[in-house]
Amino acid sequence: MNSATAQSLLQLMLDDLHAQDAIYQPTAFWSQASSDISHELIEHGFKHFRSLPTVRGFFAPSYGPPYNRLSIEILKKNHGYRGI
Numbered sequence: 001m002n003s004a005t006a007q008s009l010l011q012l013m014l015d016d017l018h019a020q021d022a023i024y025q026p027t028a029f030w031s032q033a034s035s036d037i038s039h040e041l042i043e044h045g046f047k048h049f050r051s052l053p054t055v056r057g058f059f060a061p062s063y064g065p066p067y068n069r070l071s072i073e074i075l076k077k078n079h080g081y082r083g084i
Contacts, residue, residue: 003045014038033058 001009014034017026026034033054040054049055 003047006046007042010038010041 017034025031036054037052037058040052041049044052
């Protein structure tokens with residue numbers, strides 16, 4: 001799927017979401033998250049989804065530095081870290 005198609009589908013899904021009854025609307029957390037993430041996806045595309053700052057901030061975990069707060073030295077010593 002190309003980026004233009006993905007963006008069109010994303011917008012279709014968001015429009016459908018907003019058209020639902022209030023009971024089916026996302027909570028405040030997910031409302032903000034979906035808004036921020038969708039804007040970032042539209043601006044930057046889907047190719048690097050997991051590296052987008054908003055995605056990383058809301059829910060995409062990172063098991064390497066600096067996000068897990070372990071230094072590279074500790075990871076090399078204890079976990080065999082070789083980098084990306």
